[in-house]
Amino acid sequence: MTRWSVEGLTSRLDRFRLGPVDLALEPGRVVAVLGSSGSGKTTLLRTLAGFVPPGDGRILRDGADITCRAPERRGVGYVPQGLGLFPHRTVERNVMYPLEVRGRVDARAKVRPLLERFDLVRLAPRYPARLSGGERERVALARALAAEPELVLWDEPWQGLDVEARHELGVVLEELRETERIPVVLVTHDPSLAFSSADSFLVLRAGAVAFRGGATELLHRPTDPFVARFVGFENVYDRAALDAAPNGSLGAWLRERAGPDGIAFARPPLAGAPPFAGRWDGTVRSARPSPEGTAVTVLAQGLSIALRLAPPTPGPVPTVGGRIRFDVPEESLRPLGTGGSAA
Amino acid sequence: MRPGGERAPGRRRLPSGRPWLALQIVLAGSLLLLFVLPLYALFTYASPAQIVAAWHDPVVWQAIDLTFYASGIAVLAAVVGAIPLGYLLARRPFKGRSLVEAVVGLPVVVPHLLVGLGLFLLVIPGSPLYRFTNAIGFPVYDTIWGVVLVMVFVSAPYTVLAADLSFRAIDDRMLEASRSLGAGPATAFLTVSLPLALRGIVAGLLLTWARSVSEIGGILILAYTVYPGGPYSGPVTSTLSVLVYNLFQAGNLAGAAAVSCVFLLVAFALFLLVRIGERVGWLPWQRGELLP
Numbered sequence: 001m002t003r004w005s006v007e008g009l010t011s012r013l014d015r016f017r018l019g020p021v022d023l024a025l026e027p028g029r030v031v032a033v034l035g036s037s038g039s040g041k042t043t044l045l046r047t048l049a050g051f052v053p054p055g056d057g058r059i060l061r062d063g064a065d066i067t068c069r070a071p072e073r074r075g076v077g078y079v080p081q082g083l084g085l086f087p088h089r090t091v092e093r094n095v096m097y098p099l100e101v102r103g104r105v106d107a108r109a110k111v112r113p114l115l116e117r118f119d120l121v122r123l124a125p126r127y128p129a130r131l132s133g134g135e136r137e138r139v140a141l142a143r144a145l146a147a148e149p150e151l152v153l154w155d156e157p158w159q160g161l162d163v164e165a166r167h168e169l170g171v172v173l174e175e176l177r178e179t180e181r182i183p184v185v186l187v188t189h190d191p192s193l194a195f196s197s198a199d200s201f202l203v204l205r206a207g208a209v210a211f212r213g214g215a216t217e218l219l220h221r222p223t224d225p226f227v228a229r230f231v232g233f234e235n236v237y238d239r240a241a242l243d244a245a246p247n248g249s250l251g252a253w254l255r256e257r258a259g260p261d262g263i264a265f266a267r268p269p270l271a272g273a274p275p276f277a278g279r280w281d282g283t284v285r286s287a288r289p290s291p292e293g294t295a296v297t298v299l300a301q302g303l304s305i306a307l308r309l310a311p312p313t314p315g316p317v318p319t320v321g322g323r324i325r326f327d328v329p330e331e332s333l334r335p336l337g338t339g340g341s342a343a
Numbered sequence: 344m345r346p347g348g349e350r351a352p353g354r355r356r357l358p359s360g361r362p363w364l365a366l367q368i369v370l371a372g373s374l375l376l377l378f379v380l381p382l383y384a385l386f387t388y389a390s391p392a393q394i395v396a397a398w399h400d401p402v403v404w405q406a407i408d409l410t411f412y413a414s415g416i417a418v419l420a421a422v423v424g425a426i427p428l429g430y431l432l433a434r435r436p437f438k439g440r441s442l443v444e445a446v447v448g449l450p451v452v453v454p455h456l457l458v459g460l461g462l463f464l465l466v467i468p469g470s471p472l473y474r475f476t477n478a479i480g481f482p483v484y485d486t487i488w489g490v491v492l493v494m495v496f497v498s499a500p501y502t503v504l505a506a507d508l509s510f511r512a513i514d515d516r517m518l519e520a521s522r523s524l525g526a527g528p529a530t531a532f533l534t535v536s537l538p539l540a541l542r543g544i545v546a547g548l549l550l551t552w553a554r555s556v557s558e559i560g561g562i563l564i565l566a567y568t569v570y571p572g573g574p575y576s577g578p579v580t581s582t583l584s585v586l587v588y589n590l591f592q593a594g595n596l597a598g599a600a601a602v603s604c605v606f607l608l609v610a611f612a613l614f615l616l617v618r619i620g621e622r623v624g625w626l627p628w629q630r631g632e633l634l635p
Contacts, residue, residue: 046519049519049523050522050523051519051522070522070527071519071522071523072522072523072524072525072526072527074523076523077523077524078519078520078523079520080516080519080520081516082514082516083516083520084514084516084517084518084519084520084521085517085520086517086520086521086535086539087539088538088539097521097524097526097534098524098525100534101521101524101525101526101530101534102525140520143520143524144524146524147523147524147525149523153523
């Protein structure tokens with residue numbers, strides 16, 4: 001069981017600066033790296049894998065400094081975006097690759113259990129171009145494990161997969177975590193993957209760490225509009241949108257409670273029957289059924305607000321174009337940009 | 344028509360785009376005609392008996408042997424030098440890359456008599472390079488090395504350009520995956536970059552070979568007559584293009600045409616073989632399995 005730690009790691013790619021990043025990677029733990037496009041997620045993974053020269057800081061593997069070690073000597077299994085499968089090799093020869101480059105003569109026999117475990121025996125003679133998205137993911141993971149890595153870095157694992165394939169791969173990942181006990185760093189845009197797999201989260205914003213901590217903290221203290229939307233807040237307003245709100249409006253009320261980057265809150269529930277009750281009023285723009293009841297959107301003094309009409313449905317549903325009243329519970333408000341919890 | 348104006352079931356036609364196709368066929372056909380007509384002229388000018396006589400003429404085969412031998416060495420030289428150069432241009436950004444690219448493209452556009460002249464001046468008898476190449480056993484003036492030197496100069500850029508484009512097309516992430524799976528830079532090159540670029544490189548090498556075989560300008564100056572020496576131990580001869588040129592200069596048009604026909608038959612057979620091989624799929628580089 002290998003322990004990894006990243007201490008104050010920085011790197012620079014052209015004009016982009018990453019870090020400093022601190023991370024502790026325990027055996028069997030999964031860290032999800034979140035952030036908007038261009039925030040440095042892939043750069044972080046590529047720095048850890050040895051493809052971007054590090055600036056300051058250290059990467060320690062069981063206490064040994066491997067910051068400047070060549071990629072092939074780090075013990076890191078890097079699964080890049082798009083997976084990097086070799087199109088000129090069959091599934092079996094893709095999985096055999098790490099053993100072949102190490103000169104292992106028993107490569108074919110060694111990968112057999114991996115092919116069986118990932119249900120790839122039937123696909124062994126096929127070339128990657130003839131595989132589905134889910135099958136390709138399984139090949140990439142089997143190939144990474146064939147190298148017996150001590151850390152897996154996985155960039156956008158769920159990208160382009162359908163719901164079934166995502167579920168299937170989620171099970172594989174869970175099993176991997178339990179049996180192999182390899183720490184995993186995932187870069188993802190997928191909240192369901194992040195919350196179902198990750199033990200902790202690292203949020204990057206313009207290359208800097210904006211948040212580091214667990215799921216509960218992340219849900220209670222989203223750091224910025226991106227994270228707030230990522231974790232599922234449907235009402236997210238940046239500072240500019242609130243600054244334009246007229247005095248006495250809902251926007252002005254939210255502005256007084258917002259952080260430097262704005263404010264977020266979950267869909268407030270509607271109480272009673274149309275036109276309901278509450279301090280604020282707005283015009284209904286849409287009312288659509290959803291698993292959590294009816295999702296209602298209203299326009300209130302220039303601000304679009306998502307509300308929720310709790311089940312049981314069908315009940316009295318607000319009519320589009322009609323006016324309704326609602327409240328925004330003060331305890332549901334999450335100011336953004338207040339520094340996060342553990343960054 | 345069915346009641347209610349409904350169309351009867353059956354196969355309906357989509358717009359065929361025939362006028363556009365016809366235009367393409369006319370344009371492409373004109374070019375093909377240009378390729379074929381001079382060959383037709385050669386084969387009709389020389390009588391079948393003259394072509395058969397040329398086929399059995401040892402002088403012609405000495406020239407073909409020398410041409411293929413020298414062009415084979417030129418292709419090997421392209422493998423050794425042009426592939427690394429193409430790789431560096433494609434995957435290692437460095438200052439002055441545009442300049443290097445321009446230098447690589449130069450031999451393609453420079454008149455080949457100038458190439459021959461330049462090389463001749465470089466190894467002119469009495470020059471330091473003349474003495475050096477003679478001392479190390481690679482005399483170039485009127486030897487097979489001279490032929491090879493000219494051939495490499497005029498034809499290797501095709502392989503460099505093909506290798507450059509082929510390596511450029513490879514996704515970096517594949518190479519990163521390969522490195523993190525345990526391959527060092529050389530192993531990643533041999534197991535991922537090269538197999539993936541191989542098809543394009545082979546196309547470049549075929550062009551290099553074809554261009555080498557057809558070269559005359561530089562050879563006229565540097566190795567008009569080829570004497571035995573180095574890897575060539577055959578009789579005194581010249582490349583096939585020079586032989587045809589000599590026959591033409593001597594006013595033997597039918598002889599020049601007959602020798603050309605022999606060469607065309609051999610070259611056409613070789614190209615046909617490669618194309619059929621590609622179509623059938625038994626050439627190793629098509630499967631990316633030439634290397635581990």
